[in-house]
């Protein structure tokens with residue numbers, strides 16, 4: 001009889017152990033979401049989904065990691081270009097076709113969603129990703145995604161990385177995007193975005209990289225960009241931007257790369273821009289006019305490309321005060337007068353100065369005559 005008295009206790013223990021075992025596995029709803037996600041994709045070469053078997057998606061499923069506390073799926077990290085042994089064994093980069101199933105939005109604790117460089121994934125970004133409140137990283141670079149960014153993407157208030165570069169995404173930049181005030185890295189390059197850059201872009205105070213090149217963006221560069229004091233890299237090249245370069249861009253604290261080449265930008269080069277923190281400046285192929293502003297000891301350029309504009313006047317003698325100019329291109333402008341001599345550009349070739357109205361002196365073959 002005594003032995004039977006322990007039965008309830010044993011049962012309780014047994015139940016406790018069972019529930020412990022089930023909480024270490026991923027919840028069936030997350031597992032079902034992953035299975036639905038997998039079933040809308042085809043990955044013929046590497047077999048990355050072969051590991052997606054068994055009840056516990058938190059255990060050895062390729063590219064999946066879970067929150068150790070909640071056991072909910074936290075990260076989906078699938079990169080088609082990777083050093084992972086699975087790629088080395090196959091001796092090739094990844095390729096996937098199919099679409100991204102909206103079923104992923106069932107994984108409410110998702111913190112990062114990376115489905116990058118699979119080249120063949122098409123269809124739209126599921127609109128429901130904007131309802132994943134814990135999402136910090138959304139990286140879908142290098143696929144064939146079409147459609148638009150979800151208009152309510154600004155709801156993702158924890159988002160730090162938004163990268164949809166190298167796809168075929170169209171539409172305007174959603175107005176709500178500037179609500180992503182924690183965003184540090186924005187990459188929309190090489191898509192089909194049109195319309196203008198939101199005038200309140202400067203609300204993205206945490207941005208360090210804003211890469212919007214190779215789209216169909218029009219309108220002017222918002223003045224508010226210069227409020228983003230952490231901005232180090234601004235690439236707006238190869239769009240249809242017009243209007244002038246905001247003067248304030250020459251006074252930004254840490255801006256190092258500024259690429260505005262291949263637009264329809266008019267007006268002059270901001271007075272402080274050539275003696276600013278910028279080291280990589282490409283303003284080529286615009287309609288800039290006026291004179292070159294002054295250089296100074298702060299001027300340090302690995303690249304300074306001002307070619308194919310409508311710049312007039314001479315090359316300021318202050319260019320000799322620059323601390324370094326690696327690659328200089330002033331060709332195809334209307335510059336005139338004697339090319340100053342000085343160490344920052346003694347190494348430069350004639351090609352840097354060709355096709356101007358009347359530049360003269362070394363390294364051009366054309367000697368300066370008279371008072372030039």
Ligand SMILES: *[C@@H]1O[C@H](CO)[C@@H](O)[C@H](O)[C@H]1NC(C)=O
Pocket residue numbers: 154175176177179
């Ligand atoms: C931005 O966020 C605020 C506050 O949450 C909200 O009232 C506003 O509608 C949002 N803007 C857009 C364009 O979604």
Ligand SMILES: *[C@@H]1O[C@H](CO)[C@@H](O)[C@H](O)[C@H]1NC(C)=O
Pocket residue numbers: 237238261262282283284285303305327
């Ligand atoms: C500057 O931009 C132009 C036009 O997009 C491009 O052709 C050129 O190679 C760029 N210059 C440098 C030095 O990268």
